[in-house]
Amino acid sequence: MTQTDRYDNALSTQSDDARQSYVAGVDGVLGATYGTVQAFERAVLVDPGFALGHVGLARAHMMSGDMAAARIALRQAETLRGGLSERELAHIDLFGLLLSGQASQCRAAVREHVLSYPRDAMVAQLCTNVFGLIGFSGHAGREAELLAFTNALLPHYGRDWWMMSMHALSLCETGQINAATELMDQALDLNPVNANGSHFKAHALYEAGQTQTGMSYLADWLVGYDARAVLHGHLSWHLALWALQTGDTERMWQIIDDAVAPGAAQGLPINVLTDTASILYRAELAGVDVPDERWRQISAYAGRFFSETGQSFADIHAALAHAMAGDADRLAHVIATAKGPVRDLVEPVARGWHAIAEQDWQRALNDLTPVMASHERLGGSRAQRDLLELAYLNILLKLGHTDEARRLVRSRRPVLTAQAPVAGLDQGI
Incomplete structure (x- = not known):
């Protein structure tokens, strides 16, 4: 048979x-x-x-x-x-x-x-998700490309928990939050232990600005999720991010030390690097004191696992870690050897982190301004690329351009206006 x-x-x-x-x-x-x-x-x-x-x-x-x-x-x-x-x-x-x-x-x-075998999920999954081959393609408009990919496949799968959750993320990343949430909940009803579904629901809640709801949901869901599973550390990052937004820095540090940072997280090195470097700098932006040793630790980790460039999303986070740790040689290596389809953005972002670390805010502004229009090419989700959005806001504040910073957050990332996690930017903008 x-x-x-x-x-x-x-x-x-x-x-x-x-x-x-x-x-x-x-x-x-x-x-x-x-x-x-x-x-x-x-x-x-x-x-x-x-x-x-x-x-x-x-x-x-x-x-x-x-x-x-x-x-x-x-x-x-x-x-x-x-x-x-x-x-x-x-x-x-x-x-x-x-x-x-x-x-x-x-x-x-x-x-x-997939044109011949649209229901071959093991192959199709390689191009789904923001961390898939489309997500990391370096293409302009890759969010729309991802939506088109899952939209074409969706009719072939019927009420399948996996494809429904993948398409829901595509909807979320193109701003269709209500439709994404509805479809995500349906997918999770079919398979509540789908970590991708839980992850994407966290994204939808983040994009909707539902911080307390997101924290409660994700904290409960993580109780039954094996710490050795690939997304445990990254889901914990989402939880730490929400803790930071609510001002609960004690909980944030506990989550980082238990599940996000090197030595605690058991996920892929790219997640350990990007999640740790991101939460540390977003904490600094919010006015939290981040010990130098934490930056040295993640810089060393980046040097170990990403000694050579070529993965743009990892490269910009490695550059951030090196800049904040004061590791000039490793940072210079990222800048000098940036390669791959998004090297044109990796170089100015890395230089921008260097300028930020030196508090040369005008140079930082010059470096990052050309990046902001197309940083989706670097990869990652909207929530992850808020690292750049918030860093840019902070630069404007440091230069005294407060009104421009407020206009920028309202126009580019209005979800952040209710709880803008940057020290010096008024709440409720």
């Missing part, structure tokens, strides 16, 4: 046990829950010849940051190409492109693949 996955795609295994473990692994990838590696390991233990089980294991290892193990799993899948369907062969090739760093080629291949 032909086995199929949860989306009715045929699988090259005769084992029902392997099939069940594979489906559990795929759901773990789609829902960002802990245990995906173990699920795929069970699948290939039961059926060592199950090629997609090995591909899934490779993907699970990528999501846990173990690239060496991912390469081993994908090489094993390569040895099993004989007799595979076109769809399954594409999995091996696509994840090979991803693992070898050929992001643009992989993105194009995913787009082509």
